[in-house]
Amino acid sequence: MLKIHYDLPLHRDSASRFLPWITGLMVFLGVMSLAFALVLGNAASSWSQALGSSLTVQILPLAPGKPGQDERVRQALDLLRETPGVSAARALPKSESEKLVSPWLGSNASLSDLPLPTLVDVRADGTSLNVALLRQRLDAEIPGSVLDDHGNWLGEVSRAAVTVQTLAFGALALIALTAILAVIFAVRAGLQLNRSTVELLHIMGASDRYIARQFQRSAAGNASRGGLAGLVLAVLALFAAQRIVGPQSGLPIRLALPLTDCLWLLLVPLAATFFAALTARLTVLATLKRLP
């Protein structure tokens, strides 16, 4: 626990009993929503990586006399590799094409006689690939090419993940803002009751900085105690959530957070303490400014 030195034992007044509770609740909220946003963020980026990778371009065999198959495959590979958002493009060997077509025709058809299309596997990174534009260019430049984006799921799902992530971070920002406002109001309400003490210390000749420091320390102490409790509570709640929506439930979202993300969570109580202290300081100084 944080041990703070007090010149005056101001931290024992009744207003102080309220601040740790509100701070604790708000830190709990802040940590929970931050963890939630980080989990969704991680899930969204792993989805879009997994999904955004699998487009296929088919180069169909054309009637004799038109540009040869190999020629057009090379053109397509060149075009794909210079398209922004494409991380890799690779023509599949003929055996893979045969394997892919076989179910459509039954295993009894003699495949080697048929003019099979060549398949090009395209790996895209995330959502930066503009599929519609790529399709246009392929249609225009390489006759007989067909872009298959697998029912468009990849783009849609990864965009959805990004939207969820955006919403989650938006909600987090609002919750964090609200939590900090609540702490600020709690500190201000507490100081309102201590207004007479502020005035008394002023009349007794304490300097503005001394008075502000007393109340600031008291607020920081109360907020940090509440914040710590809120953090502990939130961590426990996160573990509980992990048990419920854990990997054994087979869901694609993992609640485990990497260590760096956990460090972000530590910031929440620190921010609460900082804002509590800052609010106390500014409120006291504003009260004092009105005194002669």
Next chain:
Amino acid sequence: MLKIHYDLPLHRDSASRFLPWITGLMVFLGVMSLAFALVLGNAASSWSQALGSSLTVQILPLAPGKPGQDERVRQALDLLRETPGVSAARALPKSESEKLVSPWLGSNASLSDLPLPTLVDVRADGTSLNVALLRQRLDAEIPGSVLDDHGNWLGEVSRAAVTVQTLAFGALALIALTAILAVIFAVRAGLQLNRSTVELLHIMGASDRYIARQFQRSAAGNASRGGLAGLVLAVLALFAAQRIVGPQSGLPIRLALPLTDCLWLLLVPLAATFFAALTARLTVLATLKRLP
């Protein structure tokens, strides 16, 4: 605005200035998180509807002498229709099969000569279909049938949506709980300052119920004013969010809520007011119980 009749103008004390702010913030939080959870819920269920619908069963042509194609299609349809989670199953006419296969072979192949598979379109509702079990049964009972669940995206995405929904509702429950706790603490802190007034009224011969009613009304008035402000703020914020993540952004999540869901949002300030009044009542009665 709610107009409440006060016997005593208790609502004008300094503690009352704090309660509307905290309630406003907490109602804002509650409404935002509820709206967020409802939007995700709607999105998740529409995704799983859209996605869960599109399975395909291919009935491949078998070597002559084996059970006929039409026979096996009928068997497959029967099996599918009695599978729980399947809402419809329909065999596609031959022309559609040809259209589907043509890109694989080029338009120059004479398709009518080839033994084409018959496609059965399966509509599943949501996530209740057990795809693995269905595949097992099809393999066992109908030779030459292939279940295509389109790369398994449907199940995974809709399960992901459900997970997101679960997490969102869990987060909502925590936020709502925290918000109500914060309102309760604010009311208690306010009454702590009014302890001397409670005692005074008691000594003057006011009955417990009268005193409780005064403070309860005062708390309800303050909380409802704050709650209304919070609700208005939240609605404005939701409209702003709609502009940012609106339909024109092409994202699969629609922020618009059906009217019934909007009514749920109205419950948040009502709940805050209710809990504020209840807390005031119980706190005052507890204080009075300790007086002779």
Next chain:
Amino acid sequence: MIRFDSVGMRYGSGPEVLRDITFELAPGSFHFLTGPSGAGKSSLLRLLYLAHRPSRGLVTLFDKDISSLSRPELSLLRRRIGVVFQDFRLIDHLSTLDNVALPLRLAGAREDQIREHVSELLRWVGLGDHLEARPPTLSGGQQQRVAIARAVINRPSLLLADEPTGNVDDRIGTRLLHLFEELNRLGTTIVIATHNEALIERFNHPRLHLQGGHLDRLPPGAKPY
């Protein structure tokens, strides 16, 4: 009217502040309550206005054993008692008028009568110009007079005043004691805790003297030491 039978009182688990107090006050009587600072005058008054329970002994008020009364009965009893607290206990955010009107509101009086009645009394105690002022903007003596006005506004059967003239000069103090005597003539039983020997001498009433936790009755004019 009031009877104490070997009453003791303590705060929490502290020592006994009052020990073995036995006395009886007739209805319509007028007593001063004296004693050194910390002797227990305010504590004795707290027993009388039912804000504290005796730790032992029997307290009889309005001919009723108060330990046998239900909460609603106690409430009704309390409404017949007017109290001037040593520290005033005005409600800071209510105007002077609303503060004094409190007992009338609790008794369910009509609003138009309240205003007229209250402002007349406040004029009488010299606060006619401060009807809408909040207590924190009043001088010490003005606050004390508001507290007195609140205690007498609904003609209580029993008036208990704790140091009611500590913050006013002798002229106003005399005026306030005349107000109490007027009430007394109309039937109110009065007990006034005070340090002001000059007032005690001027108004010739019997005295209850507290010292070392014990109570002595002194006839009018007698000195305790």
Next chain:
Amino acid sequence: MIRFDSVGMRYGSGPEVLRDITFELAPGSFHFLTGPSGAGKSSLLRLLYLAHRPSRGLVTLFDKDISSLSRPELSLLRRRIGVVFQDFRLIDHLSTLDNVALPLRLAGAREDQIREHVSELLRWVGLGDHLEARPPTLSGGQQQRVAIARAVINRPSLLLADEPTGNVDDRIGTRLLHLFEELNRLGTTIVIATHNEALIERFNHPRLHLQGGHLDRLPPGAKPY
């Protein structure tokens, strides 16, 4: 030491409470401040302990025009002034000892000296048994004595007391005034606002009398009316 030059004072935009006050007090002098309730005694003291600015006129304190001083200089000046407030203004959640120690802590005294010094003074005013009590558990007179102890603990150059004997009996009142006279002999300038004519008579000091917003100086023993 103290000089007022046609000083006026009002609260907010209200009427002038003090009008055209002009007087001068020599260092080491001892004055009573009297006047009817609401005359402005506490307001005048508020000007003296720098809690309120005059709306007009010139206030000189410790030979300095206070309107010309910076905030840090005003702070240093305030530490040389001891104040007994009419409503005590003790900090409820601090013990008696911590309340009285406040001026010493602000002056940066050593903790071990503080405890010894403070408990000695509290014993002297009769509160040796209540060192660790919180103000709300003290009687009215006990609280007043704590307030007085806090005002004198660090031997201020100027002592301002507002009705310091309103809640104590004459014996303790006399003892407290002897304490003030002792301080005065050591060089402290003293102004005591009071309604207690008996004390004013017993202690023969000049008097400042406020009435209708104006101030009159009266020699020792003289009556204002």
